[in-house]
Structure formats: structure tokens, C-alpha cells
Amino acid sequence: MARKPTSRHAEAGDNEAVEAKERKGLWSPEEDERLYTHITRCGVSTWSSVAQLAGKNLTASEPLLLIINHRLRRSGKSCRLRWMNYLRPDLKKEPISDREAETIISLQKLLGNRWSVIAANMPGRTDNEIKNYWNSRIRKRQIAAAGEVTGSSDGEPAPEGEKKPVGTNEATVAAASPPMTIPARLPVFAFQLPDGGAGTAGAATQLPPATEPLMNTGSESEVSGAKDSRDLSYSGGGADDSGDMIRHLLALDDLEYPADLLIDVPGLLDAWDCEMYVPCTFE
DNA sequence: AAGAGGTACAACCGCCATATG
DNA sequence: TCATATGGCGGTTGTACCTCT
CATH class of the missing domain: 1.10.10 (Arc Repressor Mutant, subunit A)
Incomplete structure (x- = not known):
């Protein structure tokens, strides 16, 4: 939930022209717009460069002072945080279900x-x-x-x-x-087997517990890989809602399955929401 | 209506890991 | 190998907003 910019913004803004210090506090809509525009157009090389360049899309003829005034005086870390936690377009806006x-x-x-x-x-x-x-x-x-x-x-x-x-x-x-109830397979990924009809949703519970994959996220590359795979999660009742498809929830270590078996739908938890697998007791 | 207290959430801080020169 | 820069993470804080009295 975006909060309205507070008076702190105005105060900081008033000083922008004369104060080249790094800004702190809540982000103003203008700052958000600059950061969002910069990242969507130019991407991120390093966050510190984003902090310096966002809002700097002025013509070369602009007076230097104007450029400085338009520059985001935020740390790279602050820019990253703002983008990751608030501006990213793939973020859900609705409350946690x-x-x-x-x-x-x-x-x-x-x-x-x-x-x-x-x-x-x-x-x-x-x-x-x-x-x-x-x-x-x-x-x-x-x-x-x-x-x-x-x-x-x-x-x-x-x-x-x-x-x-x-x-x-x-x-x-x-x-x-305890014992608490957790899914047999953590709802990380879902895919569709080619031999539709050979199983039921309950089959998911026959798979081994998915405690391991999540422990395997030691490297950032693996984590980012998971992000890239988010589009692959299952949505019950998708375009091909024949009802006799086999849908299994997969974990990170199951990615060797052919990509074309993966159902391309948004929202990891859709599978959970559709109750396509049965939770089991986990010690 | 107003103040007090609680809640929710954005953002900062400090630490650590990794990359680079 | 060391120093520095940068990014990422978890803990914590600050405060706008909400609810209650």
C-alpha cells in the first residue's frame, strides 16, 4: 500500500536544489517514476549507476545544475530496495491470502x-x-x-x-x-504429464517430500533461476481444462522435465488455491 | 471530536558474500 | 593476497493510518 508522500518529502524536495546529500525516507511519486522509467528503459547494470542516472534523461543542453537536481540522490541500495519491494511490475498488489x-x-x-x-x-x-x-x-x-x-x-x-x-x-x-500440515510438495512449480488421465490430483502426495529443493538454493544463480520459472506454475482450470490432466507440483530439483510440459500460467499459488494436491501430515 | 494506543508497512542499518582490480 | 565496491539479506525502526475509548 502506497502511502501518501508526507511533509518530509516536501521538505526534502525544497532542499534538493542546494543539497546534494543522499536522500532518505519515503520515496515520492516523482522519485518512483524516475526510477521506474529508468529501469524499464535502461535496465540495471549496477544499482549505484541507477541511483546516479535515474531521472537524468535530460538533453545534453540542460544546464548541469538542472541535471543534478533531477538526479535521484538515493543510494544504490535504496534504489534496489525500492525496485525490489515496491516498483517491480510482477509484484502482487492484493493482500496476502x-x-x-x-x-x-x-x-x-x-x-x-x-x-x-x-x-x-x-x-x-x-x-x-x-x-x-x-x-x-x-x-x-x-x-x-x-x-x-x-x-x-x-x-x-x-x-x-x-x-x-x-x-x-x-x-x-x-x-x-505440531505436527503441522504442509503440502507433500511445496507449490513451487507444476507441470502436465503427457499421458493425461493416468492419475489424480492426489497423486501429488505420493511424491517424496520437497524439503530438499528449498535447501538447495545456496547460490544466487539458482535462486534467480527459480524466479525465471515463476511463469511455469499451474493454474487449475486453465485454457485446457479437460479435467483429466495430471498435474503434479514440482520443486526446484524437478526442472529437468521438458519445458514444453510446463503450463505457462501466472501465480505459483494458483495450484494451491485450486487444491489440486492434498496436504499430508509432515513431522 | 480528540487523544491514546495499536497495526501495518516502507525503509534504514549493519553484516556478510561475492566480484573486481 | 589484499582492498574496495557492490549487492543481498535479516533485523529493526519510524511513522502514517486505523481503531478504540
Whole structure:
């Protein structure tokens, strides 16, 4: 949710002409536009160069001072953060769904606070977003639930703020009552077998647990590979909704399957949302 | 209506890993 | 091999906004 630029923006803006210092604080719409325009047109070589060049698309005849004034006085890190967490066109704008919350809980249990890895398996979501969600909602609820278990709580209901933003399943799982339920295959990728009709959605549960692939994301190249594969996730009821297709959820280590078997639809969690596989108990 | 307190979220900070010269 | 630059990550903070009293 974009917040309205605050007075801090105006103050900073007033000083822009005379102050060449690096800016901090919330990004103004103008800064966003400059950064977005620059990256979509020119891409990113290095973030520090983006910070210097964004907004510099002025003619060579522009006075130097004008160029400087239009330049983004943001650090490369700040530019990267803004792009990754807010401006990227593939980001989902809608609130985190119940299913996504369940995924977050499951993956956090598996991986700990490796938010970037968790985010890599949730297309359209950023590590920052997931981290914030965890810290502001799920963790508090778990703490509250733990308090109830130990009897230290006076039966106080889960922290309200929970105008029920997430589902009851999530609340149940978050109640710190193992064994928790997680999918047999983490919903990373989906594909369609060529011999349609030879199985059911439940077949997914016969595959081995997918704990390994997520542990294999040690290198950045692997992680970026996962990003590239996001378009391959399954959407129940797609164009070819014959109903007798076999759809299996794949994990990162299953990518040796021919690419043409992969169904090109957006949204990793669509498969989850369509309940095309059956969760199983995981110790 | 106004203030207090809570929540959600954007952004910063510090550390670490990697790349480059 | 070392120094420096850069990018990435997780933890944390600051604050706009919301809800309650």
C-alpha cells in the first residue's frame, strides 16, 4: 500500500536544489517514476549507476545544475530496495491470502527466517513483505497461542488486529500444535504429464517430500533461476481444462522435465488455491 | 471530536558474500 | 593476497493510518 508522500518529502524536495546529500525516507511519486522509467528503459547494470542516472534523461543542453537536481540522490541500495519491494511490475498488489499465509507458516517452519528463500517460492511477494507479515501478524499470534498453552494467558483472544486477515487454517497451524500440515510438495512449480488421465490430483502426495529443493538454493544463480520459472506454475482450470490432466507440483530439483510440459500460467499459488494436491501430515 | 494506543508497512542499518582490480 | 565496491539479506525502526475509548 502506497502511502501518501508526507511533509518530509516536501521538505526534502525544497532542499534538493542546494543539497546534494543522499536522500532518505519515503520515496515520492516523482522519485518512483524516475526510477521506474529508468529501469524499464535502461535496465540495471549496477544499482549505484541507477541511483546516479535515474531521472537524468535530460538533453545534453540542460544546464548541469538542472541535471543534478533531477538526479535521484538515493543510494544504490535504496534504489534496489525500492525496485525490489515496491516498483517491480510482477509484484502482487492484493493482500496476502489465507493460502499464502499458510505457505509462509509452512516454509518458515521448514526454513526458518530465510525470507528471501521463502519469497522465491511465492511469486509476486517480496522477502520484506513476507517478513513484515510474519512479524506483525503470525509471530504475534504464535506468541499469544504459546502463552495460552503455558497457561500464562488469561484466555485472552488472539491479538485482534486480526480482523481475520488470514484464514482459520492458518490460525490453527499457527497455534503451535505440531505436527503441522504442509503440502507433500511445496507449490513451487507444476507441470502436465503427457499421458493425461493416468492419475489424480492426489497423486501429488505420493511424491517424496520437497524439503530438499528449498535447501538447495545456496547460490544466487539458482535462486534467480527459480524466479525465471515463476511463469511455469499451474493454474487449475486453465485454457485446457479437460479435467483429466495430471498435474503434479514440482520443486526446484524437478526442472529437468521438458519445458514444453510446463503450463505457462501466472501465480505459483494458483495450484494451491485450486487444491489440486492434498496436504499430508509432515513431522 | 480528540487523544491514546495499536497495526501495518516502507525503509534504514549493519553484516556478510561475492566480484573486481 | 589484499582492498574496495557492490549487492543481498535479516533485523529493526519510524511513522502514517486505523481503531478504540
